[in-house]
Amino acid sequence: MKEALFWSQEKEGVRCELCPHHCFLREGKVGLCGARKVRDGRLVSLNYARVAGMAVDPIEKKPLFHFYPGARIFSVGTVGCNLRCPFCQNAGLSRFFDDYHGDIEEIDEISVESLVALVERSGGEKMVAYTYSEPVVWYEYVLEAMRACREKRIKNVVVTNGFIESRPLEGWVPFLDAANVDLKSFQQEGYKKLGGSLDPVKRTIQRLFEAGVHVEVTTLVVPGVSDSLEAMEALSSWLSSLSPEIPLHLSRYFPHYHYHEPPTTLDLLHRMREVATKHLFHVYIGNVVEDASTFCPGCGKILIRRSGYLVERVGLHGGKCSHCGRSLWGRYED
Numbered sequence: 315m316k317e318a319l320f321w322s323q324e325k326e327g328v329r330c331e332l333c334p335h336h337c338f339l340r341e342g343k344v345g346l347c348g349a350r351k352v353r354d355g356r357l358v359s360l361n362y363a364r365v366a367g368m369a370v371d372p373i374e375k376k377p378l379f380h381f382y383p384g385a386r387i388f389s390v391g392t393v394g395c396n397l398r399c400p401f402c403q404n405a406g407l408s409r410f411f412d413d414y415h416g417d418i419e420e421i422d423e424i425s426v427e428s429l430v431a432l433v434e435r436s437g438g439e440k441m442v443a444y445t446y447s448e449p450v451v452w453y454e455y456v457l458e459a460m461r462a463c464r465e466k467r468i469k470n471v472v473v474t475n476g477f478i479e480s481r482p483l484e485g486w487v488p489f490l491d492a493a494n495v496d497l498k499s500f501q502q503e504g505y506k507k508l509g510g511s512l513d514p515v516k517r518t519i520q521r522l523f524e525a526g527v528h529v530e531v532t533t534l535v536v537p538g539v540s541d542s543l544e545a546m547e548a549l550s551s552w553l554s555s556l557s558p559e560i561p562l563h564l565s566r567y568f569p570h571y572h573y574h575e576p577p578t579t580l581d582l583l584h585r586m587r588e589v590a591t592k593h594l595f596h597v598y599i600g601n602v603v604e605d606a607s608t609f610c611p612g613c614g615k616i617l618i619r620r621s622g623y624l625v626e627r628v629g630l631h632g633g634k635c636s637h638c639g640r641s642l643w644g645r646y647e648d
């Protein structure tokens with residue numbers, strides 16, 4: 315447990331200012347995320363250094379397709395989330411505190427120093443992803459880990475819902491190399507069903523992009539939440555106003571947790587991709603068994619062939635198309 319950052323004292327309690335929920339909490343109460351509590355008049359982080367899962371994953375699993383393709387990235391996560399998606403694929407972690415009545419004392423504590431040592435010994439490339447549940451509600455630990463990793467030239471990646479206030483985001487920005495941001499819907503009604511709102515997530519994506527962080531965006535295409543072609547048109551058009559190079563991953567939904575609609579049809583995913591590729595160069599379909607290769611936006615030749623997590627660079631050298639010389643947006647070894 316550690317004193318939290320970003321909160322203020324109010325007359326009868328405290329106000330958490332980490333995410334746009336701005337929870338007001340009296341003594342002993344816990345925020346919507348389950349991970350922050352008022353103790354002795356101070357806001358504390360309950361999940362500080364509590365590591366609920368870690369593994370070395372293919373970077374494509376994050377998903378990041380234009381950030382050192384083929385790399386293996388040390389991935390680490392905790393429990394808790396500040397959204398309440400009824401179809402959450404990781405509810406055992408995200409809803410640990412409420413639905414699963416978990417006891418945080420039963421989760422291993424791993425200091426920042428130990429985490430850095432684990433990343434260095436992992437056998438993967440020198441990269442770490444804060445993922446699995448929502449890194450925003452693990453803010454203090456993630457910030458300290460990012461600082462320590464940067465000192466050791468380990469790259470920092472977040473896989474996040476982007477539902478964070480501007481000030482705390484600025485704390486992360488100097489240490490962040492890449493982010494995959496979940497843009498869950500481009501309609502306010504869609505976000506309402508998840509207990510969030512659209513504008514803060516757009517603000518996060520824009521800020522990260524403008525700060526030079528490598529950004530990719532994922533939208534899980536969920537019936538009744540994010541399955542509107544008009545909304546996809548608006549989403550991809552907005553994203554292309556930042557840059558048409560930003561990769562967009564359209565992920566197939568399967569029934570899970572409290573959501574029982576049938577899986578997204580392949581036909582809808584293909585139509586969504588068709589709409590999005592009017593605005594964006596790189597649109598991928600995920601959670602399906604099909605080709606997800608990268609093509610040169612200049613000459614159309616294949617640059618990176620992907621089959622599942624097998625990645626082969628077939629026409630990319632030094633980050634450029636070996637046929638026409640056009641640069642491929644992203645980060646690649648020299």
Ligand code: SF4
Pocket residue numbers: 330331332333334335336337344345346347348349350396451
């Ligand atoms: S981080 Fe948690 S406690 Fe803080 S405002 Fe968001 S949901 Fe509430």
